[in-house]
Amino acid sequence: xxxxxxxxxxxxxxxxxxxxxxxxxxxxxxxxxxxxxxxxxxxxxxxxxxxxxxxxxxxxxxxxxxxxxxxxxxxxxxxxxxxxxxxxxxxxxxxxxxxxxxxxxxxxxxxxxxxxxxxxxxxxxxxxxxxxxxxxxxxxxxxxxxxxxxxxxxxxxxxxxxxxxxxxxxxxxxxxxxxxxxxxxxxxxxxxxxxxxxxxxxxxxxxxxxxxxxxxxxxxxxxxxxxxxxxxxxxxxxxxxxxxxxxxxxxxxxxxxxxxxxxxxxxxxxxxxxxxxxxxxxxxxxxxxxxxxxxxxxxxxx
Numbered sequence: 330x331x332x333x334x335x336x337x338x339x340x341x342x343x344x345x346x347x348x349x350x351x352x353x354x355x356x357x358x359x360x361x362x363x364x365x366x367x368x369x370x371x372x373x374x375x376x377x378x379x380x381x382x383x384x385x386x387x388x389x390x391x392x393x394x395x396x397x398x399x400x401x402x403x404x405x406x407x408x409x410x411x412x413x414x415x416x417x418x419x420x421x422x423x424x425x426x427x428x429x430x431x432x433x434x435x436x437x438x439x440x441x442x443x444x445x446x447x448x449x450x451x452x453x454x455x456x457x458x459x460x461x462x463x464x465x466x467x468x469x470x471x472x473x474x475x476x477x478x479x480x481x482x483x484x485x486x487x488x489x490x491x492x493x494x495x496x497x498x499x500x501x502x503x504x505x506x507x508x509x510x511x512x513x514x515x516x517x518x519x520x521x522x523x524x525x526x527x528x529x530x531x532x533x534x535x536x537x538x539x540x541x542x543x544x545x546x547x548x549x550x551x552x553x554x555x556x557x558x559x560x561x562x563x564x565x566x567x568x569x570x571x572x573x574x575x576x577x578x579x580x581x582x583x584x585x586x587x588x589x590x591x592x593x594x595x596x597x598x599x600x601x602x603x604x605x606x607x608x609x610x611x612x613x614x615x616x617x618x619x620x621x622x623x624x625x626x627x628x629x630x631x
Contacts, residue, residue: 356614359618359620360490366629388436397476495513522560560590582624
């Protein structure tokens with residue numbers, strides 16, 4: 330595979346950093362941060378389980394990104410027509426077998442680290458961990474990959490929202506919490522928004538390669554509406570929680586992130602340019618990080 334001049338100038342270290350897709354890692358960090366904030370609010374915060382949960386979440390996110398890079402290349406979804414950020418397998422920066430082997434090694438490490446959380450939380454955490462690892466691969470692999478049959482949005486909402494937040498709470502409190510479940514909804518909504526923007530950008534290329542994401546199935550107009558509905562969920566949840574808080578005004582802190590949300594909505598309504606939408610994707614990752622930080626602070630204070 331021939332590499333372009335621009336890719337030839339990228340070092341191996343830079344290539345691996347690209348492969349992890351650092352702009353998406355907020356989807357791993359924020360759920361643990363919010364779940365830990367709820368645990369602190371309930372007086373059950375435990376730093377070591379929280380830290381291990383964060384490390385496992387980051388590793389699963391990175392492994393999922395590597396799996397996408399590898400399997401999308403094998404399935405032909407990543408081609409010369411791709412308009413998204415550089416993929417290391419398709420571009421030839423890293424050999425496909427190396428990407429695959431590192432992905433497997435990261436998942437194995439995640440499993441080993443997860444055994445500590447299983448020792449604390451028992452079989453529910455083992456079940457969550459095993460399913461998360463399997464889905465990290467099946468997202469783009471296998472005969473019915475989740476991303477190719479329109480289930481990617483559901484997967485992200487469940488695993489990077491509900492499962493991650495409530496699971497983080499559980500390994501600290503050793504109990505499930507309705508508060509953690511409610512707090513997981515805005516996290517899952519904005520995390521899903523990252524994928525929605527990604528798929529919105531890739532509608533044309535995905536359609537050519539039979540990658541039938543929800544965006545491909547419903548078209549650009551409905552995909553923009555989906556993104557807006559996800560944001561409505563994210564900003565409505567703190568309003569619903571306010572009557573139960575001792576100092577409810579602090580739960581309005583996430584509203585400070587609204588300018589970032591409006592910015593992405595405007596971009597999606599005005600442009601289908603790949604470069605512009607790449608920026609919108611990065612903006613959505615930042616929105617999640619800012620919202621998550623404000624939401625966690627609000628929980629601590631409220």
